[in-house]
Amino acid sequence: MRKVTFPHMGESYRTFKMLLNDLGNEVILPPRPSRRTLNLGVQNTPEFACFPLKILMGTYLETIEMGANVIVTSGGVGPCRAGLYAELHKKILHDLGHPVEMIVFEPPRLYPFNFIRNVYKLNPCRLSIKAIIECIKRAWRKLQALDNVEKATHIIRPRELKPGATTKTYKKVLEWIDKAYTTREIIDAETAALIELDNIPRDPERLVLKVGIVGEIYVLLEPASNLEIEETLGNLGVEVERSMFLTGWTRDNTWKETVEGLTVKDAAKPYLPELIGGHGRDSIGNTILYSKRNFDGVIQLAPFTCIPEIVARTILTSVSRDYNIPVLTFFLDEQTGKAGMTTRLEAFVDLLRRKKLQAPDNKLLTASTF
Amino acid sequence: MKAYLGIDVGSVSTNIVVQNEAGKIITGLYLRTRGRPVETIQAGLKETARLLPENTTICGCGTTGSGRYLAGVMVGADVIKNEITAHAVSAAHFVPEVQTVLEIGGQDSKIIIIRDGIVTDFAMNTVCAAGTGSFLDQQASRLGIPITDFGELALQSNNPVRIAGRCTVFAESDMIHKQQMGHPLKDIINGLCEALVRNYLNNVGKGKDILPPVMFQGGVAANAGIRSAFQRALDMEILVPPHHDVMGAIGAALLAREELGISKRSTRFKGFAITELAYQTSSFECDGCPNACEIAEIYEENRVIGRWGARCPRWDIV
Structure with missing residues (x-):
């Protein structure tokens, strides 16, 4: 069998x-x-x-x-x-x-x-081919629902009043989407999940930092391989936006390149006009786009010994200087310890917070600066 | 007199300082952690309490270092901060115009880039601990030289030999090789200092814009040989602050003062009485999922006050 x-x-x-x-x-x-x-x-x-x-x-x-x-x-x-x-x-x-x-x-x-x-x-x-296309369409809708719900947690987690509430709700609503089968059910489950997440009590006053995450696809998409960095950052009061989701990546690689994909390529052009394999060029392009969208910082995740990301990292030093956006890189493998990562993340978040508070147009200078 | 307590529990040393409202250091202790952070913190606090003037009240407490969470729950810290922020704050406290901080401790080394009083970039050693205090310690004891004389000996050399500094094991083999060839000890030690500085600048300092004033702090800053090797490599003056070995703890105290000043809370510091309490640590493997996290716990008088090591909130103390 x-x-x-x-x-x-x-x-x-x-x-x-x-x-x-x-x-x-x-x-x-x-x-x-x-x-x-x-x-x-x-x-x-x-x-x-x-x-x-x-x-x-x-x-x-x-x-x-x-x-x-x-x-x-x-x-x-x-x-x-x-x-x-x-x-x-x-x-x-x-x-x-x-x-x-x-x-x-x-x-x-x-x-x-x-x-x-x-x-x-x-x-x-x-x-039949028609039936297969139907199945793929429905699966695609489910994948989109999963991505959309995950994106919502990235926005809600740093603002939650009760620590851990978002993660708990997220685990619960994932099961709803998991059970949904027909397209109708998937859409309903997604809507219910988003409403449930939206009901988590939040602090609207909190100073939330925005960090973009770039890097190699596997370590970006599998939280177990990046020591749950998105959750850790959320708990430190950081809203993360990941540059890659399975739906986006699949669209770029199946029928034709998307507008988003081409924008990233274009943005990276002055620094890296070639495809160097993996997601090196995307890391550079996305960092530039995050900076243009006024993000506070960027974190690059890469597997240890990953050549495309090593090349990208070297170039990101110039990007960081030219666009005035702090970039922190983590190389991950089985030797990576969570304690070391936490220390660096805490320091990075302190750096971003202080930078934001010192910006001339900021009125929050009375709040804790470090 | 109002005062603030700062504790930095590192891999090699545990440092405790008490600072008055004006930022003056009243007491500063540098103790060896010796793998027993709980006992060291208790002994250090006992000693600190003895050294303090009669009328001192601790109205804020901060912890930092790799043992910051442990120390934090033990003493009741108002802020628990990472070492990078703590070192940057204390450097800027002594030299407000500082632009670069080099810090080499027992097991990690960092570089912090500061512009206009804000940290703009930092790096820590990632895959290798070559060139940190522990290695120097180990080499000093292998050669039978007190670590305190290590730097002075290096300064007597005019002809440093080239030592491979990328990896401590290879550095040691290379040192032994040079010593068997008959190079004088002072030249080998000076060569080691240069190798460590080269390694630091090529790894931790890679791609960083090192501008003066440069401050050098952490336990290794006491080593005149390393300091002088930095000066030669960077062609800049390297400032070593008077309390270079306890800068992290000073930063923690400053951060506690700042935090309480803003939040207008009163301190959570439990008082020096905790030196008399019984603390116990234990650990176990969680059987909740195949991650098998190693959970460490600390008990204060049979009550759990802290737990670490879990990758999920199962063992969090609310």
């Missing part, structure tokens, strides 16, 4: 589960990456490979234990080694004695036949 699994990326698994089930697959849900996942991943991957390779390897081994034998993942084009990880994972897993089948999705815009072939492989129910 074929049992299908896929990488864990934030809350997106709820959508993938529904879509794969609809096409008639039995799904093994990937568990949230934990210390055990990391240990398994680190044991079975080269040390100098980057964090996503390790964490995904751990996830695959955990799901294989649970009975999975088909792995669906994404490939990639462009000069970033993550595009090869699916093949590498396959080789390592086969070496370890797990004869799993790997189904690798390349950007359909560039590889339409790969896309059709893969969908065919994952369609044991033999649904």
